[in-house]
């Protein structure tokens with residue numbers, strides 16, 4: 475139980491699309507229930523506040539901090555650290571803060587290549603002198619201007635600060651927000667304890683375990699052809715993988731309420747892996763490879779034939795690690811000379 | 812595995828029933844083999860989860876080989892059918908991660924093929940020697956701010 479009757483909440487974004495701020499608004503009418511027990515004291519999207527307001531708050535004066543977005547530059551890192559100092563409980567809110575998320579896919583590239591594309595190669599760019607952003611610049615009159623430093627790779631929140639809890643998904647769904655609401659309310663009212671540090675506030679099962687389309691335990695799925703959701707009109711009731719459509723359900727943590735499946739879209743894995751596996755991509759790779767059917771002339775197939783067969787899976791890296799590349803085992807693409 | 816940069820880290824998974832026996836035969840037949848590899852025995856090649864291989868590369872492996880029974884000969888009947896699909900897909904993934912495809916290899920070695928084991932291990936170790944340390948060895952530290 476906190477020491478006050480009413481707690482305070484701060485929201486801060488890093489490399490974020492701000493969808494996570496909107497997800498907080500998606501508490502909908504329940505937002506008022508939250509506001510009964512909590513004041514939102516800092517949120518650049520929802521309130522008229524300045525960064526200095528946050529800097530000036532005493533350490534540990536905010537009860538709960540929600541940080542959304544990945545850590546892509548020095549500004550993101552600086553504010554992750556400030557949030558850590560000011561908040562008693564720091565929550566990585568949304569896939570980007572949790573695992574790097576969509577911005578984390580930039581780890582297929584690096585700063586030099588990204589700068590080259592953005593500041594040189596894009597069609598609408600005219601930059602014959604090859605000027606790149608500088609972190610510091612002083613004009614003739616001696617005014618100094620600064621910009622945050624763009625890092626070579628993208629990090630998740632817990633790569634730079636200590637994180638208490640994780641709320642996955644891109645963005646966290648209404649079902650998940652209600653779970654947080656109940657937790658916070660229960661805690662403020664002294665009815666609930668906070669979970670152990672490091673908890674991912676979701677389920678420990680995989681999405682398949684709670685999916686209404688699950689063909690049932692023990693039923694072996696076997697596919698010969700892999701299809702992408704962009705190419706087919708999926709059956710609205712049958713398991714996507716059974717239809718040969720890539721679905722990340724077997725490698726993804728449950729708890730989102732499966733809104734995508736309900737909307738007849740396969741899962742793309744935004745909840746990240748369960749705690750039982752080390753790597754979401756590795757886990758999906760095994761699951762997918764295991765349902766590629768054994769052929770009748772298996773013994774005549776060479777490894778090249780098999781490679782051709784599995785290469786139906788286009789862009790395994792992008793599809794298997796869509797939301798979790800910075801938290802995967804290998805974290806980023808390298809160059810092997 | 813993170814120790815020094817001059818020594819290569821080469822990992823070879825062998826299944827208990829074929830490849831391990833083949834490696835053993837190569838040893839007792841006193842065939843010439845390099846010493847720069849470490850072997851891990853699993854009951855079946857299908858026990859080698861692709862995550863193990865990603866984990867090995869993360870922790871400084873310069874090359875990883877998986878060796879099992881020939882198709883049709885797996886002690887557990889179809890274990891290696893699964894292995895070959897997984898490893899083929901893993902190969903595509905590792906290439907996307909930027910690793911030279913020569914750093915990962917799948918081989919079938921029967922219990923009687925000591926000669927073949929010695930030959931593939933020689934080839935593999937030489938290839939890795941030519942490639943040198945894996946680029947993931949230099950990427951251990953999370954560096955930020957500066």
Ligand code: SF4
Pocket residue numbers: 489490491492493494542543567568569570571575576577643644645646
């Ligand atoms: S998790 Fe999704 S909604 Fe939230 S900031 Fe990242 S991209 Fe946006």
Ligand code: SF4
Pocket residue numbers: 681682683685686687688689712713714715716721722723724735740741
């Ligand atoms: S693969 Fe997708 S559709 Fe099939 S059970 Fe799992 S989550 Fe549901």
Ligand code: SF4
Pocket residue numbers: 643644647681726727730731732733734735740741742743744745746
């Ligand atoms: S179904 Fe998959 S993609 Fe959709 S919200 Fe859940 S975890 Fe995310």
Ligand code: FES
Pocket residue numbers: 826827828829830854855856857879880884885886887890891
């Ligand atoms: S036992 Fe050797 S591959 Fe299965």
